[in-house]
Amino acid sequence: MGRATVHDLARAAGVSLATVDRVLNRRGGVRAATIEKVELAVDRLGYRRDAAAATLAKQREYRLAFVIPTGVNSFLVSLTAEVRKLADALRNQRVFLSIVEVPPFDGEALVQALDRLQSQPLTGVAVVATDHAPVRLAVGGLAARGVGVVTLVSDAPGSGRAHYVGIDNSAAGRTAASLMGRFVRGISGRVAIVAGSMLQRDHAERRFGFEQVLRTEYPQLTALPAVEALDSAAVAETALGIELDRHPDIVGVYSIGAGNRGVLAALRKRGLAGAVCVIAHELTEHSRAALADGSFAAILCQDPGHEARSAVRILCALADGAPFDAGHERIHIDIYLRDNVP
Amino acid sequence: MGRATVHDLARAAGVSLATVDRVLNRRGGVRAATIEKVELAVDRLGYRRDAAAATLAKQREYRLAFVIPTGVNSFLVSLTAEVRKLADALRNQRVFLSIVEVPPFDGEALVQALDRLQSQPLTGVAVVATDHAPVRLAVGGLAARGVGVVTLVSDAPGSGRAHYVGIDNSAAGRTAASLMGRFVRGISGRVAIVAGSMLQRDHAERRFGFEQVLRTEYPQLTALPAVEALDSAAVAETALGIELDRHPDIVGVYSIGAGNRGVLAALRKRGLAGAVCVIAHELTEHSRAALADGSFAAILCQDPGHEARSAVRILCALADGAPFDAGHERIHIDIYLRDNVP
């Protein structure tokens, strides 16, 4: 006999399809007694709405924009590629993704891009945020227009974004420190920190978590002030080189942002690759090679494909006013050593 | 004007809906010239089949069985719980999951359970396999009847299963060794290995990877023969206790299977918790507490929710003869230190 349908409900409750629908979707304007009759039928028949039929009938479409700073940062490049792949895969599910590329480390350009989106008929926006007041305002502006917003990779709390899709960056920093502390056990010295920009909340939080654990649990290791390389390998190489020359007792490097190639070059030039313990972020061509040859001790990652898919699921759920399982949507911190790179 | 539909295709190609459908779904029995006309229309109109409409019209249902050994193993208990949750969530998507619980470490019971499934109208089966010849045969029997089979958590290659859903256990073992080697750097000694059963391929592979890396990269650490605790905390405690008493130079323990509570108890009783470096598998109430208080150094995990969802996606794709993205379906090895437990 198959599963119960709305027709079965209507017959069992002695009402029309329209009324069944009103009750099922809590549209109101139905007598309490009628509601009860329908709900009784739902329980008795074990009714469950068929998702495909509902989607088809509703003709709902989801238009989502992904705002991503793109430049030389390999991670953001692969994030963009994943969104593009996803866009193709979702076109047959009434989900249409567009990508808005903005210049990196340029808060003003980001704000302009977000403001421009206000005039578009969008269901939701995912944005790799910087944590500036004007950015928070621009996010708030979208949210105020009823557009669901999630921050991606780097958060901007208090902006009106509905959710943050990305790893817990403080935890990542703490993990990096914990690995560093255990890997260089028994040795004292300094640790250099190379970041992209402290205006990116993800970088700031990683540094915070890192310093916190280093100070409290591995006092024999002293963190140097973070240098900001703005994702440039050249800047990273120069800046780290200066630190290495100035402090011969550097035993570790925490590479928080992009520019791993520069970190590696600075170490290689001084014959320090493999001798200094390097913990870096994101698996890229260069970081993977460095892991394989022992120049990097560990790499912390986030999976851009997971992040893109999670952002889409959440934005669609927000648009439907449906709940989503925050547990399922948690983005894991992947830790790679030489022995478990995929 | 909206997206192109089959009606648009039919009109553009000058054929009927039925013919459009035959071409789109490669059902054959269509003249080459007609096929071409339709395909031209598909390209010109940028047609993409609407997934919801196709699902609704096809009336396809997926009946999937999950065969899981259940007993005291907390990981398998939470896997079962995840499958149950998923079953509820998927009922409105024409996917019906059933759970077949079998006694653990009992190859014969597993084979019987699999054989019984042959008489049921199933679309697919996910099974936590043991790597026995009779189990492989039983899996082959299902596959021969056209039922898609995936192995879950522990693989049985050469059985006819279409895919394995779980972590790379050799890589997990190598990772454990790598962490152990770095964490106890500079000290020589023995490492005890506590497993569930070497008949479980996942356990055997973890041991293999672990010993491989220990031998080649950390020769100052010697692995003791693995003890098999059959997921029993009591057996694990006794067996590890004997090893600890016999070998005062044990500096590390690799806990491959369940029974972490027993491992902990054996160490505590001897005042060795925190002094011996323990790497264990799976985040449970006990292992989490041990990580927090420093008794365990690291925990390697697999996410049972991810595994259940991946198994369903793959079994549905197999049933549809559709491709699936093996990269997306790769199950990550999660590494938890005290600083990144969720």
Add this chain to the structure above:
DNA sequence: CTGAAAGCGCTTACAG
């Protein structure tokens, strides 16, 4: 080899 018509299980105007 091809087509006309009905149907999948919902939702949506529209009318009352």
Add this chain to the structure above:
DNA sequence: CTGAAAGCGCTTACAG
């Protein structure tokens, strides 16, 4: 407050 009817975009017998 309630209902009859049409429609969403596919697929499926059935007929020719």
